[in-house]
Amino acid sequence: MENETATNVVEVEHAVFRYSNYTVLDDVSLTIQAGDMVSIIGPNGGGKTTLLKLMLGLLEPVSGKVKVYGGSPRKNMGYLGYVPQYSRFDEQFPITVYEVVLTGRLEKRAGFYSKEDRQAAAEALETAGLSDVSDRSFQALSGGQRQRVLIARALAGRPSILLLDEPTSNVDAAVGSMLHELLEELNKTHTILLVTHDVGFVDDITNRVFCVNNHVHEHPADKLDASLISAAYGNQMRMVRHDINLEKSQQ
């Protein structure tokens, strides 16, 4: 999204979140602009998913504010497209790919999907490269395909922000690069936030990196160095330096 006047699409101001008496997020402030491709990294239990859920309006901060397009996330949920991890779905659920994507158009009122809903679902399937498997059973697909179905479901609602939770968990490298391409393409028209463990997955397309470990720090996206890695995984980490080859340097 090449926007001259940067719009703040998500604003978090001094947000605090606690589960009973454990503070997961403490005084978190950040701003995301239209067209950003944001990676949210951090150790397990550091609050990445909690931050995502605050932005989605699935959780409410104890204090502070979370705003989406200037309003509450629940009021402006139409702007948000949520892509959860595919692995949490029931393996036996009788549903086709097309039906899953249609639920991205679901409305409060009773009744059936309109022609426009069907069209939006078909377009989303096309964008995600799934048109030829639309009539297949969701459970029969590979992990990477299922992940793309969930992206298509989010796209069907025509959101302007996509929020993805660990899109590369449990997918192999080939699938990962396919998702990478898809996200790069989608970033031309959508603001993208992704929670990830896999720092390497998005390092070349991400323009901002937030590290969440009870607090949130922004890291420069062009320097994925040791400090970032240790911030992402906690301190007891050793880094594999792919840029230095010992054999070569000894010769």
Place this chain on the structure above:
Amino acid sequence: MLQEFFAALTDPNVPFIRYALIAGLLSSVSFGIIGSFVVVKRISYIAGAISHAALAGIGAALYFKHVYGMDFLSPLHGAVIAALLAALIIGLVSTYYNEREDTIIGSIWAIGMATGLLFIAKTPGYVDPMSYLFGNILLVGRQELVLILFLDMVVIVLGILFYHQFLALSFDEEFTRLRGIPTRLYYILLIFLVALTVVLMVTVVGIVMVIALLTIPAATAGLFSRKLWQMMVLAALFCALFTSIGLGTSYILDFPSGSTTIVFAGTVYILSLIVRRTRG
């Protein structure tokens, strides 16, 4: 032997067989729809608790009818009220207090049965609790049949009208909530429909076995379905088949109808599982 059964169906002197068969066939549609939701949403234990809690209402209705002369009361009325009440409590507990949900469901299950048995014990005259626990087609009268038809229509209409919401809720509750759907409300509505459905066949197969008739046809149908609505249609057909064959067999061999139906349904399910497994 089969002619005997068909003769009985048209015999004006034994209307109960005809009534039971009509009740079974009518209810099968609801059982197909709601049973499929119960299976895919994995809430059969909730259906179990609701059906057992219905005994409290049956007992209370019998008691008030005989002790206070409330002749308009039918055990089925009591069953509807108790089942809806149990559904409301379970619905609220499981949406607002996730902890110990299973303990509360188990308590409702047991307390409902115990209350029902106490009422029945204190009802003058002889009422056999076995009839309600394991089904007795003699209990299906014309008045019951009208009520069953009415409840059946309610369940079918709401089940179809909110099909997409219930489907999305069962598949991914979190995402459904993000579409602005009041998922808790829909969940409670779904449990209400489960309660009404359970009551439909309480007289035919009994409180204890009604969950089997709710889940076995749907689970069998699930083995051969790629879409939820296909599963529902197939489940309704299976349910109709199981109840009619169960009724016919029980009449011819003089077996209890509920047990005959469930044993037949269970056998078909197990055979289907084996067929599905061996054929990949």
